[in-house]
Amino acid sequence: MARDRDRIAGDRPPLLGITMGDPAGIGPEVVAKALAKASVRRGCRLLVIGSFPVMERALKLLRSPLKAVKVTDVGLVSAGPKQVPVWDPLPQPLDSFEIGKAAPETGAASVSFITEAVRLxxxxxxxxxxxxxxxxxxxxxxxxxxxxxxxxLADLTKSTEVGMMILGGPLKIMFTTTHVALRELPEKLTVTAIVKAIRLADLALRESFCIRKPRIGVAALNPHAGEHGLFGDEEQTTIQPAVAQARLAGIDASDPLPADTLFGKAARGAYDGVVALYHDQGLIPLKLVAFGTCVNMTVGLPIIRTSVDHGTAYDIAGRGVAEPGSLLEAIKLAAQLVRIRRQAARTGSRRTSR
Ligand SMILES: NC(=O)c1ccc[n+]([C@@H]2O[C@H](COP(=O)([O-])OP(=O)(O)OC[C@H]3O[C@@H](n4cnc5c(N)ncnc54)[C@H](O)[C@@H]3O)[C@@H](O)[C@H]2O)c1
Ligand SMILES: N[C@H](C(=O)O)[C@H](O)COP(=O)(O)O
Known part of the structure; x- marks a missing residue:
């Protein structure tokens, strides 16, 4: 069905739903700044899914030349060059909350925007x-x-094999685990979890980045990859067996490599993608080389989702100083992924370059 829809969509400029994020954070500001760039509107149409009064307030704060307009039918979104179409799914207008502070109502609203975007x-x-x-x-x-x-998103779309991939500068990194306390990490790093991450990295690199046979670098957990069990044995007991399984499935995955040099090698072109075992292992190199322009994408969903590389930055929210660079890149990538998916639907195959 999705394939038929893609075929019918043809070359119509993609319509991207941009969820506003937490209304008390910098989300509304970066959305307002990004949509003010003429370049971002080239080749796609944009619909903000969020609180209408919050969007109006963000545009006012920035003294933006843009004006928020309420959308009443998502099937008929049209907007002039100075307009920001907003689809507000909240039953009551969200207007009294404190900027820069976590609160139940803004947290629940941010989930409503995501839920609505998935529905659309x-x-x-x-x-x-x-x-x-x-x-x-x-x-x-x-x-x-x-x-x-x-x-x-995995839950809302009833997807079972989903993972977080973040792209920044020369790096494309798939995460085996996401938000896990370090003390709980060893029990989460199972063979199954690592094979899944390698498989999802391979899938994304082939289908979204058109690489025919991706070379995947797999990070070790311990210093010097454990040095034959001297500094931990997860490399031998878990990571190497996962790599062996992935290879049986035809995937070009490396042995577990010392993480202190792997990311540099990947950045210089030795690997098309890297499987990191935990959040900061992959995010430190990514954000060191490309914070502000990285893009997070969810792999394994039936829908396309990209995201920014930064958080709600409560420390600067409401001051108008937040940078929109990562959102601009996330929009660009989402539009590109729509085109790739449409092209694949037209030809009935995935286009690959190597
Ligand atoms: N995509 C997402 O939804 C996402 C991503 C990362 C973090 N988070 C969440 O955001 C919250 C805060 O996380 P954090 O403090 O670790 O990270 P953060 O990215 O919000 O802030 C880290 C630092 O970077 C600065 N910064 C962040 N984005 C910026 C921008 N666009 N322009 C200028 N400066 C910017 C902040 O001012 C702060 O000093 C947490 O709840 C976290 O879970 C969400
Ligand atoms: N780990 C991500 C980052 O630091 O950029 C971030 O928290 C986003 O995760 P989700 O896309 O699952 O919210």
């Missing part, structure tokens, strides 16, 4: 969703106990 994407009313940052503490206060968008 599954109904074929938007072609992809791009998410501005949520605050996980606020989301929990609002009653939604998810570690992040990734797991919420």
């Amino acid at each position: 994407a599954e109904a074929g009313l938007i072609d992809a969703m791009v998410t501005a940052p949520i605050n996980k503490e606020a989301m929990h206060m609002g009653g939604y106990r998810y570690p992040g968008h990734t797991e919420l």
Whole structure:
């Protein structure tokens, strides 16, 4: 069905739903700044999914030349060059909350925007969703106990094999685990979890980045890859067996490699993608080389979702100083992924370059 829809969509400019994120954070500001760039509107149409009064307030704060307009039918989104179409799914207007502070009502609202975007994407009313940052503490206060968008989206779309990939500069990194306390990490790093991450990295590199046979670098957990068991044995007991399984499935995955040099090698072109074992292992190199322009994408969903590389930045929210660079890149990538998916639907195959 999705394939038929893609075929019918043809070359119509993609309609991207941009969720506003946590209203108390910098999400509304970066959305307002990004939409003010003429370049971002070239080749795609944009619909903000969020609170209408909050969007109006963000545009006012920035003294933006743009004006928010309320959309009443998502099937008929049209906007002039100075307009920001907003689809507000909240039953009551959200207007009294404190900027820069986690609260149940803003946390719950940020989940409503995501839920609505998924509904619209599954109904074929938007072609992809791009998410501005949520605050996980606020989301929990609002009653939604998810570690992040990734797991919420997996649940909403009933998807079983989903993972977080973040792209920045020369790096494309797939995460085996996402938001996990370090003390709980060893028990989460199972053979199954690592094979899944390698498989999802391979899938994304082939289908979204058109690499025929991706070379995947797999990170070790311990210093010097454990040095034959001297500094930990997860490399031998878990990571190497996962690599062996992935290879049986035809995937070009490396042995577990010392993480202190792997990311540099990947950045210089030795690997098309890297499988990191935990959040900061992959995010430190990514954000060191490309914070502000990285893009997070969820792999394994039936819908397209990209996101920013930053959080709600409560420390600067409401001051008008937040940079929109990562959101601009996330929008660009979402539009590109829509085109790749449409092309694949037209030819009935995935286009690959190597
Ligand atoms: N995509 C997402 O939804 C997403 C991503 C990362 C973090 N988060 C959440 O955001 C909250 C805060 O997380 P954090 O403090 O670790 O990270 P953060 O990215 O919000 O802030 C880290 C630092 O970077 C600065 N910064 C962030 N984005 C910026 C921008 N666009 N322009 C200028 N400066 C910017 C902040 O001012 C702060 O000093 C947490 O709840 C976290 O879970 C959400
Ligand atoms: N780990 C991500 C980052 O630091 O950029 C982020 O928290 C987003 O995760 P979700 O897309 O699952 O919300």
